[in-house]
Amino acid sequence: MRILVYGLIAGMLFGFFLQKARVIRYDKQLGAMRLMDMTIVKFMLSSILVSMVGVYTLLDLGLAQLSVKPTVLGGNILGGLVFGLGWGLLGYCPGTAVGALGEGRWDGLWGVLGMLVGAGLFAEAYPSLKKTVLTWGDFGKITIPQVLGLNHWVIIPLFVMGGLTLFWWFEKKRL
Amino acid sequence: MNTADDRGWSPYIGGALSGVVFILSVWFAGKFVGASTTFVRSVGMVERLFSAERVAKMDYFVKEAPKIDWQCMFVLGIFIGSLIASTSSGTFRWTALPDMWEARFGPSRIRRGVVAFTGGLIAMFGARLADG
Known part of the structure; x- marks a missing residue:
């Protein structure tokens, strides 16, 4: 029960920040895809860089464990391409479609309904996908530091510096 | 429509604060954020109303059981948080x-x-x- 309350609080804070930063908008999401407005990329990458440092600190302190998703090239690549096609049509991703509804953008509702149907269709297709696409290029639960055989604190600063360089470039180009 | 008067926060600030929320979620709830599994669990709950036996046998609904979990509450929270932020700042439309x-x-x-x-x-x- 306490876990459910934590989920609700985390979601409310995230939804609040998404709305305040104006990222739950079709125009912002399509703007990023059309390389016109990098607002959502700034938001996503900022949250990733901050959580990367925080989560690995918790890991080192023994306060958390990683939850690594398996790398399956067939599923990751094909799924990513298919997701991108749908995202470009809808203009909201699963979490932001719900957030968009919260600020009155009710075209997100059609997206949410489509997503429920898409999830249902995937459940139907899963038995055959599991035997085909989801076996192609299966590397299991790997991480970049583990594959390179380096400590994560060698990799994390590189990601942070790469992210900050990208931010600097976005601002220079006024994207 | 009417976005000129709508001054928001910097996406860097909003993103960084969200990152802090994600860290606290991992720390206190042991949960990593996501949204799309919730759509699977939700449609499973809907389908179960029509054919509980069929859903119980489907591999994907065995893997992602149709139930209310942490992530489902997280997704509901996104809606509420966005509603609070937009109505309190007059940007709800x-x-x-x-x-x-x-x-x-x-x-x-x-x-x-x-x-x-x-x-x-x-x-x-x-x-x-x-x-x-």
Whole structure:
């Protein structure tokens, strides 16, 4: 029960920040895809860089464990391409479609309904996908530091510096 | 519509604060954020109303059981948080058509509805295929 309350609080804070930063908008999401407005990329990458440092600190302190998703090239690549096609049509991703509804953008509702149907269709297709696409290029639960055989604190600063360089470039180009 | 007066926060600040929320979630709840599994669990709950036996036998609903979990509450929270932020700042607007969409594809709500539904369906299938 306490876990459910934590989920609700985390979601409310995230939804609040998404709305305040104006990222739950079709125009912002399509703007990023059309390389016109990098607002959502700034938001996503900022949250990733901050959580990367925080989560690995918790890991080192023994306060958390990683939850690594398996790398399956067939599923990751094909799924990513298919997701991108749908995202470009809808203009909201699963979490932001719900957030968009919260600020009155009710075209997100059609997206949410489509997503429920898409999830249902995937459940139907899963038995055959599991035997085909989801076996192609299966590397299991790997991480970049583990594959390179380096400590994560060698990799994390590189990601942070790469992210900050990208931010600097976005601002220079006024994207 | 009416976005000129709508001053928001820097996406760097909003993103960084969200990152702090994600860290606290991992710390206190042991949960990493996501949204798309919730759509699987939800549609499983709907399908179960019609055919509980069939859902119980389906591999994917065995893997992602149809139930209310941490992530489901997280997704519900996104809606509430966005509602609070928009109504408290006067930026809540009932909008059927995004500006960029309307400028390119015209004022038909049906056209937007059909494309949004189709896009959502495709995006979710892809997200689940990539296990994202």
